Amino acid sequence: MTLPQLSPTPITPAVARLDSLEPLDRQAHAALAREFQRARRIKARREILAERQQVDEPLLLVNGWAACVRNLEDGRRQIVNFLLPGDPIAWCDHPPMTMSSTIVAITDVDVCHAPDASVSPALRRAYARSRDLEYTYLLAQITRLGRLNALERIADLLLELLERLERGGMAADGCFVMPLTQEMMADALGLTAVHVNRTLQALRREGSMLSRGRELRLPDPEALRRSTGRRAN
Amino acid sequence: MTLPQLSPTPITPAVARLDSLEPLDRQAHAALAREFQRARRIKARREILAERQQVDEPLLLVNGWAACVRNLEDGRRQIVNFLLPGDPIAWCDHPPMTMSSTIVAITDVDVCHAPDASVSPALRRAYARSRDLEYTYLLAQITRLGRLNALERIADLLLELLERLERGGMAADGCFVMPLTQEMMADALGLTAVHVNRTLQALRREGSMLSRGRELRLPDPEALRRSTGRRAN
DNA sequence: CGGGACTTTGATATTTCTCAAACAATGTGG
DNA sequence: CCACATTGTTTGAGAAATATCAAAGTCCCG
Numbered sequence: 001m002t003l004p005q006l007s008p009t010p011i012t013p014a015v016a017r018l019d020s021l022e023p024l025d026r027q028a029h030a031a032l033a034r035e036f037q038r039a040r041r042i043k044a045r046r047e048i049l050a051e052r053q054q055v056d057e058p059l060l061l062v063n064g065w066a067a068c069v070r071n072l073e074d075g076r077r078q079i080v081n082f083l084l085p086g087d088p089i090a091w092c093d094h095p096p097m098t099m100s101s102t103i104v105a106i107t108d109v110d111v112c113h114a115p116d117a118s119v120s121p122a123l124r125r126a127y128a129r130s131r132d133l134e135y136t137y138l139l140a141q142i143t144r145l146g147r148l149n150a151l152e153r154i155a156d157l158l159l160e161l162l163e164r165l166e167r168g169g170m171a172a173d174g175c176f177v178m179p180l181t182q183e184m185m186a187d188a189l190g191l192t193a194v195h196v197n198r199t200l201q202a203l204r205r206e207g208s209m210l211s212r213g214r215e216l217r218l219p220d221p222e223a224l225r226r227s228t229g230r231r232a233n
Numbered sequence: 234m235t236l237p238q239l240s241p242t243p244i245t246p247a248v249a250r251l252d253s254l255e256p257l258d259r260q261a262h263a264a265l266a267r268e269f270q271r272a273r274r275i276k277a278r279r280e281i282l283a284e285r286q287q288v289d290e291p292l293l294l295v296n297g298w299a300a301c302v303r304n305l306e307d308g309r310r311q312i313v314n315f316l317l318p319g320d321p322i323a324w325c326d327h328p329p330m331t332m333s334s335t336i337v338a339i340t341d342v343d344v345c346h347a348p349d350a351s352v353s354p355a356l357r358r359a360y361a362r363s364r365d366l367e368y369t370y371l372l373a374q375i376t377r378l379g380r381l382n383a384l385e386r387i388a389d390l391l392l393e394l395l396e397r398l399e400r401g402g403m404a405a406d407g408c409f410v411m412p413l414t415q416e417m418m419a420d421a422l423g424l425t426a427v428h429v430n431r432t433l434q435a436l437r438r439e440g441s442m443l444s445r446g447r448e449l450r451l452p453d454p455e456a457l458r459r460s461t462g463r464r465a466n
Numbered sequence: 467c468g469g470g471a472c473t474t475t476g477a478t479a480t481t482t483c484t485c486a487a488a489c490a491a492t493g494t495g496g
Numbered sequence: 497c498c499a500c501a502t503t504g505t506t507t508g509a510g511a512a513a514t515a516t517c518a519a520a521g522t523c524c525c526g
Contacts (some may be wrong), residue, residue: 002487030421070376078379080372094361128327136333137265138371139313142302146311146423150514181472190379192515383482414504425483430506 012036013168014062018085020167021129028123031115036062039112048103048111049090056095057113061087064109065179067188069102079188081134081141082106082161082180086168088114088130107179137164145190150199152228153189155208159225162218178216245269246401247295250319254362255402261356264348272345281344282323289328289352290346294320298344298354298412300421302335312421314371315339315394315413319401321347321363340412349418370397380421383432385461386422392458395451411449 015032016023024032039062042048048066049055056198066083080101082091089103089111140160144153161178165171170189182200183193203209208224210217220222248265251257257265272295275281282288299316313334316322320342322336350357359440373393377386394411398404415433416426424432436442441457443450451457 021378021383068372069370072376072380076380078376080375094358097365100365125327132330132333139301139303139333142313142371142374142378143311144304145375146421147305147309181473188379193472194474194516195514198514199470203476416504426504427481427484427506431482434506 009120011169012062012085012088013170016062017084018123018126018130021133022122022126022128025120025122025166028115028120028126031123032060034071035060035112035115036110039063039110040113041106042109044105044107044109046105049099049106050210051099051102052146053099055090055091056093056097058095059089059111060114061085061089062110062112065106067106069104069187071098071102077187078190082188083131083140084161084164084168085170087134088127091131092176093140103162106184124160131147139186148228150189150191150195151202153191154185154196154199154203155224156228157185158209158216158218159191159221162221174218174221176216177214178211179214242453244402245295245318246403247293250317250401251356251359251363254366255355255359257359258353258355261348261353261359264352264356264391265293267448268293268345268348269343270297272343275342277338277340277342279338281338285333286332287329288323288325288332289330290323291320291325291328292344293347294318294322295343295345298339299342300339300417301450302337302420303333304335307446310420311423312417314367314374315421317394317401318403320367325362339417344395354389355417374421381461383422383424383428384435386424387418387429387432387436388457389461390418390422391442391449391451392454392461395454403450407451407454410447411444420433455466 014036015024015029017026018032044064048059051071052170061083063085066089067079068081068083069077069079071077083103088098090099114127115123117127138161140156144156153204162171162174162176165176170176180188181193182196185191186193186196189196200209204211207225210219248257248262251261251265263317273351276299281292284304290457292318296318299322300312301314302310302312304310306450314447316399323330323332347360348356350360373389377389381389389450395404395407395409398409403409414422419426419429422429433442437444440452441460443452
């Protein structure tokens, strides 16, 4: 990724995100730094956790993007949610827990053991807030799929990604690096890759979105938000 | 509803559901019975909890059906999830929490304070299982909306309701009482009421579904499940 | 510089929506 | 117990959104 690597007191995106949910104390920072050392790298397209797998270790996404996917028997697939740096991966307060979806690495990814909440009350609160947020984003995804048209779905998803990335300092000024292919967006938004392509063109044409290579920019997030009926969280 | 009323040791649907998630001990039964006494009734169509409302009391749905709804500014609405007897309503492990959706009574409904998990380890596990299940059903809803067509969406929703009602002893033999209007189904499934109507007719025509009044029957749930690509949870 | 993965384009098919109206069921007050 | 209002269901015809299929163009990596 394009970001500062591990060093004495690095403000990594993952830490920045958790800290923005709840200011972390020294213990939490220490525990996170410790686990980051032992992070393991997983290559893009590889599975991180498989559906139906028993999990007893809570994980934290340190770097890169991942997707939470459900596969149907006939080959159709639905991306349920995207996971960004700082997002917990498996919630197992009461392990072992059975995965109800598959977690796949979108880019190369670093994953570590999630420090136990008992190391710091602040960390526990950060986890709780994080879970609430994830829940809220799932509701947003349901609303997108159920009630927005193609243009609105795409705009709404981009706004959500922007919002989430900003939290970890990975976006600013409506601008971020977009590793998703149009097919992945289609799988998340219940559309066809072809239709996503055409709709993205429409967004660019109307000036709601600019892009050069992987760089993506939403010049006026507020206006876009209003146009999709999206509410703040 | 058509079920036995409160009495000395009543196996109410709500208790049956929780007990099926994790066999409850005496303490849990007692705590539940105590709270059931103080349940308050809410009339159909009334809001139980409003979006953006601060909640600091965890609630339990004792009787009746409710819906978890998101309203867009332009009047569109999406039913995110249905709540059935025995379902916890607000998860506030770390209150206060802000509602990210509105909870509306579909039928007349009885709601009580949810006994604290500390009264019994079994109850705590039941809550944890319940939360996992709710999460799984949200993923199922996303997949429905994203990747199933109208016929499959309806079949899949009916199968889910059957499965959930069976847990509380409110359905048997593929048969249950269906209080949802076609418009509510439409709001849940991202369809139009008109299209839901036509699709229900198709389901009846092909013999996948029977109904007389509010009674609904799925003669062969297994076959239906296979035809929608639905997986077990 | 070849090959795979992504993106883009065009033509056509299918699904789902919209609007409008009739019909049925259900409940309420007199 | 009737008449009316309200809510929910059904039908039809035409319009709009999205999918499908096939092929060409681009980009990037090794």
